[in-house]
Amino acid sequence: MKSFQAKIRFASVLLFGVLSMNFLAAQSMRPGVGGDTSPDGHLPGGAAPVRQPAVVQGNGINYHGGPVLQGNPVPIHIIWYGNWTNGPKASDSAVTVSLIEAFLASTALGNSSYEAINTTYGDNTGNVSGHLGFGQAVFDNYSAGTKVRDAALAGIVSRAMTAGLPNDPNAVYLILTSSDVNETSGFCRTYCGFHTHATINGSDIKYAFIGNVDKCPTGCEAQSTGPNSPAAGVGGADGMINVITHETEEAITDPDLNAWFDASGNEDADKCNFKFGPTQIAGNGSHFNQTFGGHNWLIQMEWENSRGGGCDQTLGGPFFTN
């Protein structure tokens, strides 16, 4: 793997290494940065592929028999973990909280032609709706400390349910940590985020870990100043939004790690990791490739499971290789 300081903007190489974690699917860091991992997360020996009308094969990604999330919309709940008022980085802030919750709104990402790419995935009972929506959020004041282990995440989600989040096996839960929190299995070293599932409070709960990427902008941000940065170099919110996009796409199309991934173990977003397609320049000089919900965004493309398969910015749009 290349060095951590390799400077590659909008690069196209997809590197996917192997993580030591089990039962999760991680987003690799930017191309040329660190070694990452792969969905070693996929449960071994899952159900045999079953072809049904709702399942279209032959587009560079394969169905392995498990369910997708069909909610219309799929609720996205957030656990704001750590200090989201005045943490050590300027992006550990209420501004970031507001921006991310607005991004996930059913009238923003949740109703975009980007999210519609996800409708090309399904299981034996139906397809993904292509709609998601921000559900509820709670704040967690370091209930598992500042060095969070993989094994602690389920407890964080469980406590969040006690604090008010619904217990919903058809939702996706995001654990978003401030920049002073380390996820000890490799955040900012080998991955930018990951998603997995576990039985929590009696339900099969899908959750993702995503840290404030201002902790490692070189590795996990496409640009240090984003289209919504409140100041130059305060790119954490935009950077997290890119990772959130990646993990929510995957959590919906491969929630139990036994539905959609390719022969290399790459899920739909992995296949377009840190690939953005053509971009435009915002007023502050940053790049963006999407506009919805009243903002510009820079979010990676997603693998469309139709027309032979490829990375695009909108359902039915042109495919781009980087």
Ligand SMILES: [Zn+2]
């Ligand atoms: Zn991924």
